[in-house]
Amino acid sequence: MAGLASTIYNSLIRKNTVFLTTIFASAFVFELGFDSISNRVWDSFNQGRQWKDIRHKYVQAEEDEE
Template sequence: MAGAGVPVPVRFRYLPACLPFHSGNRYLGLIRRNAVYLTTIFASAFAFELTFDTASNKVWDSFNRGRQWKDIKHQYLNKADDEDDE
């Protein structure tokens, strides 16, 4: 059931009921074929994952600035080099 009085084409009966049904070409172009539909979902998930990981890493780094190994590594490497020189 797509809505009140809106007939659903036969080719869309396999789609989940949670998808909005619009008669616009934008939606029909994305879900006309199953391969395009799945590719769109996976590409969107991949893009979201990259964006979310980058944003969460930047937030983590800003909260923990000066406490991470990448921030204090130079202090310990310089001490090790000085001890080797003596």
């Protein structure tokens, strides 16, 4: 366990620039993942009630009227 901690410290935390880059990259990846999962949950809860689900009813009706 001490070897793993030493490896992490030497590769990611020892230099301030590498540490900050690691933090910003991790935050960016977390944001992408969280956003993707949130959108999937939102779409599953609201399936059939969103514009992308009912658009075909109204777009087709407009084309028939013209």
